[in-house]
Amino acid sequence: MQKLLSKLRQAINDYALIQSGDKIAVGLSGGKDSLTLLRLLREYKNFSPEKFDLIAITLNPGSGADFSPLHDFCKSIDVEFHEIPTDIKEIVFDIRKEKNPCSLCAKLRRGALNDYAKKFNCNKIALGHHKDDAIETLLLSMFYEGRVSCFSPKTRLEKADITLIRPMIYLEEYQTRKFCRDNSLPIIENPCPANGHTKREDIKNTIKMLGKDIPSIKKNLFGSLTNSDQLFIWDKEKIKKH
Known part of the structure; x- marks a missing residue:
């Protein structure tokens, strides 16, 4: 855990992801990444120089999945937990009958998570994206959209009046799998x-x-995200000011 916490803390410091007084909602899907994020943030909270509150929100899409183990998990680490029933599955698959459902599903989940985070008086939402997600998003953008783009470690959503943070962007997927x-x-x-x-x-x-x-392809691709001298994508100083 210490190695992962070190990477988490590095990202928090590099991009000023957390400040004292924050109330952070972790989007807890029940997958390996969001579970790792919640567990690490809960541990980080114990020694963090920033004093912040932490809750977890799970959106139940109406797919019949049993999320009760998440209730027990959050109780065991003393994190306030909210399971929110939604009709996302019905909208995406039964009503819209989407052949490529990911985009609409993600949009609906983002909107619902933003709304409920605000309802629970959170000013930030923490998402479980890691280094591999960033690399894949960069290539998806280039290959399918013809542009060089990627999500940011910190994004201010003015309309929603909330900030998205991604504290695990220095962790690799195999690490979250092994941690779980x-x-x-x-x-x-x-x-x-x-x-x-x-x-x-x-x-x-x-x-x-x-x-x-x-062999160095992932290291090189991730390096291009932070190479702000040649192309601004992840400029630490500019992101800190958001």
């Missing part, structure tokens, strides 16, 4: 019919294939 396994965290299997059949999954496999011939 080593600590027996209650992973909830993703019930989405599209799970494993997305463009992101294709990009993940492409990176893995290229890595056989270019």
Whole structure:
């Protein structure tokens, strides 16, 4: 845990993700990444120089998944937990019958999470994106949209009056997988019919294939995100001011 906490703290410091007085809602899907994020933030809270409050919000999409293990998990680490029922599955699959459901689903989940975070008086939402997510998003943008873009470690949403933070952007996916396994965290299997059949999954496999011939590919791609001398994407000083 100490190695992961070190990376978490580095990201928090590099991008000024947390300030004293914050109330942070963790978007807890039940997947390995969000479970790792909540557990690490709860541990970080014990020694953080910034005094902040932490809650967890799970959006139940109406898919029939059992989220009760998350209630027990949050109780065991003394984190306030809210499970919110939604009709996201019905809208995306039954009403709209989306062939490519990810975009609409993500939009609905973002809107609902923002609304409930504000309802519970949170000023920030913490999301479980990690280094591999950033690399995949960069390539998805380039390959499918013809632009160089990626989410930021910190994003201010003026209309929603809330700030998104991603404290795990220096962690790799294998680390969250191992952390959940080593600590027996209650992973909830993703019930989405599209799970494993997305463009992101294709990009993940492409990176893995290229890595056989270019072992440093992930390191180099991630380095391009922070190379603000050549192209601004993740400029620490500009992001801190947001």
